[in-house]
Amino acid sequence: MRRRAESRLEPLPRGFYERSAVAVAADCLGRWLVHESAEGTTVGRIVEAEAYEGPEDRAAHSFGGRRTARTEAMFGPPGHAYVFFLYGMHWNFNVVTGPVGSPCAVLLRAVEPVAGQALMARRRGREATDRELTNGPAKLCQAFGISREHYGQDLCEGPLRLATGSALPPERLATAPRVGVEYAGEWADRPWRFFDRESPQVSTARAPRTRRARGELQRPPGSRLR
DNA sequence: TGAATGATTTACT
């Protein structure tokens, strides 16, 4: 039991991140997000992630090869953290994928709490059983204590990492267009939002108004289970 | 130097 749990906490190797963002995003599901902080350890099972594929992807911060202080981490080696601040109050956490110089990343949008719920609840100002503890990209950052200080951190060694967990059974993998990127034209149509369709913790962010469900959409974004 | 805006969340009607 203990042995099994420890093997699941093993950090994913660099090779895991040395692939396209789409491949990493899909393979992230079912894996564990682990953060060992001074306040305590939090663990979550990843149930939703989005791929951002570098300079050609109009929805990516690195679109057009834009390389600034903010996007610098995306251009760095795979397996590092790209953390950014949004709307004046929210942090979002990505894992950098692909080779050096290829500015791709995967945004973690939701996890299911596995351990450290009390700490998550304290950070979030909510009850430990609250379904809204970690069902959104900024919510999970707050629950896990992820912010500026983690920018560029190596996820293959250190307190913040993705861990083995257990890969998602293929029949539970669902896709949808990414959230909040209507401005990206045809790129907004790409089904690069991946989620566990059996998880009640998938984020409730509304889908882009102009996007309507297509064949690839196996469950409407934001819809509730049951 | 200044204005616009965003890979969101929350509270309220």
Place this chain on the structure above:
DNA sequence: GTAAATCATTCAA
């Protein structure tokens, strides 16, 4: 369903 909160980053001038 709509709107407010709130500021780092970006780009234009």
